[in-house]
Amino acid sequence: MLIRFTIENFLSFKDREVFSLIPGKGTLKSHHKSKSIKGTSALKTAVVYGANASGKSNLIKAIEFGKELILKGNKAEQPIKYSNFKLDKKQLKHNSRIEYEIQHKDKNYAYGFIFNSKEIIEEWLYEISKKSEKKIFTRDKNRTKEFDLEAILSKNKKTEEKQFLEFTAKGTQKNQLFLSEIRTRKVKENVSNIDDLINVIDWFQNALTVIYPNSKNVGKKFELLEDTDLNKVFTEMLGYFDTGIDGIEFKEVDIEKIDIPSEILKDIENDLVGDKSEKTNAFISNIQDDKYYVISLNKDRSIRAQLLKTKHKISGGGYELFDLRDESDGTRRIMDLIPLIIDFFKGNNVFVIDEMERSLHPNLIYDLFDFFLSKCKNVNSQFIVASHESTLLTQKLLRKDEIWFVVKDKSGASRLHSLEDYSIRFDKEVRRDYLLGRYKGVPKFGNRDNLTVIPQIN
Known part of the structure; x- marks a missing residue:
């Protein structure tokens, strides 16, 4: 504090x-x-x-x-x-x-x-x-x-x-x-x-x-309890804030191929793997195409990346997947704040937001x-x-x-x-x-x- x-x-x-x-x-x-x-x-x-x-x-x-x-x-x-x-x-x-x-x-x-x-x-x-x-x-x-x-x-x-x-x-x-x-x-x-x-x-x-x-390309690092369902966290939060999103889907991607500057990825990896860090995940966005990724620390201390997509119901049945760039500015802003909400209730965190x-x-x-x-x-x-x-x-x-x-x-x-x-x-x-x-x-x-x-x- x-x-x-x-x-x-x-x-x-x-x-x-x-x-x-x-x-x-x-x-x-x-x-x-x-x-x-x-x-x-x-x-x-x-x-x-x-x-x-x-x-x-x-x-x-x-x-x-x-x-x-x-x-x-x-x-x-x-x-x-x-x-x-x-x-x-x-x-x-x-x-x-x-x-x-x-x-x-x-x-x-x-x-x-x-x-x-x-x-x-x-x-x-x-x-x-x-x-x-x-x-x-x-x-x-x-x-x-x-x-x-x-x-x-x-x-x-x-x-x-x-x-x-x-x-x-x-x-x-x-x-x-x-x-x-x-x-x-x-x-x-x-x-x-x-x-x-x-x-x-x-x-x-x-x-x-x-x-x-306008914080972009900045890894918002946060910690999840081991048994937390990340999909459920995002889905419930986006539903609570009336975004019109019906669900979240994460797609595994090759971390070496995502379009994020290498120095930023390296900083995030060092922070997550470092023995002084309490964080296990980072949420980052690409400033060029507004794709959102979750970078996670596996149990063996290796790093994996997942692309986040939103789900919207289709009239007649089924879902359509959207990239975050297809969502409103307000929805993307809420998405930015979800890791903050997770960490706030974990305790012992200080958030200063402009x-x-x-x-x-x-x-x-x-x-x-x-x-x-x-x-x-x-x-x-x-x-x-x-x-x-x-x-x-x-x-x-x-x-x-x-x-x-x-x-x-x-x-x-x-x-x-x-x-x-x-x-x-x-x-x-x-x-x-x-x-x-x-x-x-x-x-x-x-x-x-x-x-x-x-x-x-x-």
Whole structure:
């Protein structure tokens, strides 16, 4: 679970802004909160509203940034690719900062780093509770001894283990995160007790998933229980969402011959086969012809591919098979979301989705949220969405602390605030006030009479 996310001098965010999923004082909808770990709970959902170009997508890009930097690393001597806040010349010289507070494996952690395009300035990991924090490691390039690993070294008594850890720290490139180095150098295989480091890496690898509205050719990896009938899962879900599809058929195909870029297939195969992955399946689509494939891990750790086709009843009897390209945009979007639904109810997953409502009817979006929230009492998964869909903006569905707004100030910097900041009754409908601009986060239009490029018609 994501407890809190802090961002500073990154894309449209200038000053330090905090996106918090710590529940407020409200007692309603208590099942929207995760189980408490050392006095800390997290909300299971959040919806972020804002006008176009307000910074909603930038918030999501920032959340994804750390994941990419940890899991993919950075080549030696190459710049760290990102953009800081560009509308203030002073900020161009300032470092950027990102911090995640997360809940994973029955512990709470604060992990973050300060950086610029050339190097990591600071990096830290603490185990935290509501009232205290315990240092796991810190890194500061301005100290004589850059890494403080005493807490980890004290748990590993063997000299060779201590030396391996210290060697890994010294070998960490200035543009590389220490956690990325821990992952790529296979420190776990050589040091007996680095559980906290592995837990945090595992959260980024197996819990956090970021999805954009036009995510194509991206393997959406998910896990099925061993006895789950995948055909039944897709058929029931597509029927529930009233797609008009009467069934699903999977056709075995030669994985070497499917028209997906080889580097993407290789990445998916490595992820599924890797001993650190919890996922057993990946759902991918071809951007050229919108064919959908399920890549699965067999019991012998080999990989197989199946082409997904939809079934429609023919008048007079029988079925006709369709490729997904023959279905509507909305049906294909629902198809994209089915693996997400599977993993949500498996638990211990965090989904961050930009513009989830693309191509979907407002009633379907509302029902999907209601579906998740009505059945999430014993499920510790999280659903964070940036959206324009105002039908979700109701206290019948969401708590006040689950509704967030992004606005730009006069300097062009994005700022975050929550509906919890406003004094409103629990039974007040907020959608109308939001559209009227009370909570900000809506576009401000100019005077149409001042448009000189439009011909005047009398």
